[in-house]
């Protein structure tokens with residue numbers, strides 16, 4: 001039972017919890033206490049220290065902004081107004097709140113506000129759907145498009161949109177890069193013929209890809225009703241992130257252990273068997289390393305691309321909040337930052353688990 | 364009449380220009396069908412290179428290799444190879460590794476027959492309990508046994524073995540030597556065994572042929588081993604002829620081995636000591 005839990009924890013990369021289980025079971029108390037201290041207590045402490053430092057920093061910047069605001073009022077409107085301003089700020093009046101780095105508690109409030117907003121928006125959406133359900137049935141029967149909710153998306157909706165875009169981009173990258181990588185890996189001639197393409201396009205910035213893709217998509221899909229901004233952003237994400245998989249696959253395929261190739265040669269395996277039974281399985285670990293990098297690159301460039309492509313998602317959320325400049329906008333941006341970070345971390349872990357499943361040398 | 368397997372003036376080197384190393388020089392060897400040949404040689408002298416040449420994995424720079432009068436043209440399943448470093452595919456189980464070979468060599472075998480065939484060879488090397496294990500879960504010796512089973516299951520005309528037992532402990536080694544002897548006796552395959560163990564060569568082979576130290580290694584004086592078949596390890600060990608053969612071969616290797624150290628051109632000031640062999644085995648590995 002215990003060993004199963006430990007195994008599972010290790011698989012998802014939480015192996016550091018193992019000493020805690022041992023400690024609870026009373027095994028090797030001294031050693032496990034030390035391990036628990038180092039692997040669990042110290043990281044948690046460091047989180048608090050981090051929060052404390054943020055709080056201090058935020059307070060410090062807040063005070064500078066506050067002084068500046070008061071001094072400015074004093075300079076333009078006189079001492080009486082300055083005093084009023086000071087009282088108003090210290091009383092927590094939102095309209096006069098100095099705009100600076102939000103403190104951890106501001107961020108917490110921002111998160112709560114976003115969550116409440118999400119519940120409100122989804123309630124609205126649900127109500128709308130209930131209201132239009134009957135009508136939509138009629139329209140469907142008549143061959144018309146259903147009426148859809150066009151209100152403002154909530155934060156959670158934005159996250160889901162971003163995830164969809166990233167997965168579409170990731171799939172595109174995998175579908176392009178793995179077969180291309182295999183072909184390149186098998187043929188040294190093609191490899192040297194196309195090396196310059198890879199070397200030149202690999203470092204191109206996401207922004208340029210986006211512009212390039214939109215040039216093409218705009219023309220190709222000029223008359224289509226499909227969601228162009230989504231298509232543009234996922235294709236750009238795919239093109240930006242596919243290079244890691246392409247290079248790793250080609251490398252894996254071209255550097256298969258000579259011993260394995262000797263086995264294949266002695267058995268006189270055909271081209272098909274040679275590729276699918278020897279070369280591909282041998283390069284799976286490299287391919288997955290590439291895919292893992294591709295997924296994290298996708299997630300990283302996605303935000304920038306959404307921001308520019310005006311397509312809904314976390315990127316545009318951050319941008320809108322920044323433009324908006326409401327008193328809790330900064331806090332919401334920080335919330336988004338953490339959400340982006342955690343999702344990126346989660347995606348990476350997910351890929352790691354899949355990679356472990358797929359590779360033969362980890363068992 | 365041409366021999367079953369014949370090497371004519373085969374030479375092989377690696378690299379070019381200043382980095383050129385002649386590994387094998389003027390190798391001549393004729394092997395009759397059903398003969399068991401052992402080649403003993405020093406480490407790095409080119410034993411694996413020789414096996415790879417016969418297997419067709421590399422091509423000779425000069426000379427030719429004929430199998431049944433036909434010049435060999437690349438590798439093929441008619442020459443089963445037991446590689447020195449096992450060469451098992453790590454993503455396949457013991458069964459899967461052998462299955463890949465058997466499927467390729469006997470494409471028309473029914474699945475049931477095939478499973479039986481594979482199981483028979485796994486049983487032969489005593490690996491039935493590990494049949495579903497991956498190579499990474501096996502010890503070095505077990506991996507080598509899988510490699511032996513894979514080559515045997517292909518039922519090749521020529522069996523090329525590159526130090527197949529060198530990673531095994533003495534006991535398992537003895538058992539597998541007898542296993543190889545039995546298999547050979549039953550199937551009368553043509554076998555080329557590379558070994559660093561003179562005893563093993565004498566025990567198993569019809570002829571023991573030393574490979575001189577490289578660079579430019581070539582085959583030395585051959586020793587015919589006349590013990591009757593099937594052979595029995597205990598009986599042979601007790602045979603006075605065995606001691607004699609072994610001493611002859613070891614003395615010969617010793618001689619060419621000393622030649623090697625003189626040959627490298629540098630002069631060493633040696634302390635005035637008499638060499639003394641604590642064990643009768645030469646430090647060949």
Ligand SMILES: Nc1ncnc2c1ncn2[C@@H]1O[C@H](COP(=O)(O)OP(=O)(O)OP(=O)(O)O)[C@@H](O)[C@H]1O
Nearest residue numbers: 377378386404405406407408409410411412413447
């Ligand atoms: N692919 C290669 N490229 C260059 N040199 C090589 C290559 N393969 C082998 N050699 C060289 O050829 C020589 C003989 O190598 P080989 O592997 O045949 O020796 P060996 O007798 O099998 O040694 P061991 O007893 O250690 O297995 C060595 O000096 C080695 O460095």
Ligand SMILES: [Mg+2]
Nearest residue numbers: 410411447525
């Ligand atoms: Mg070797």
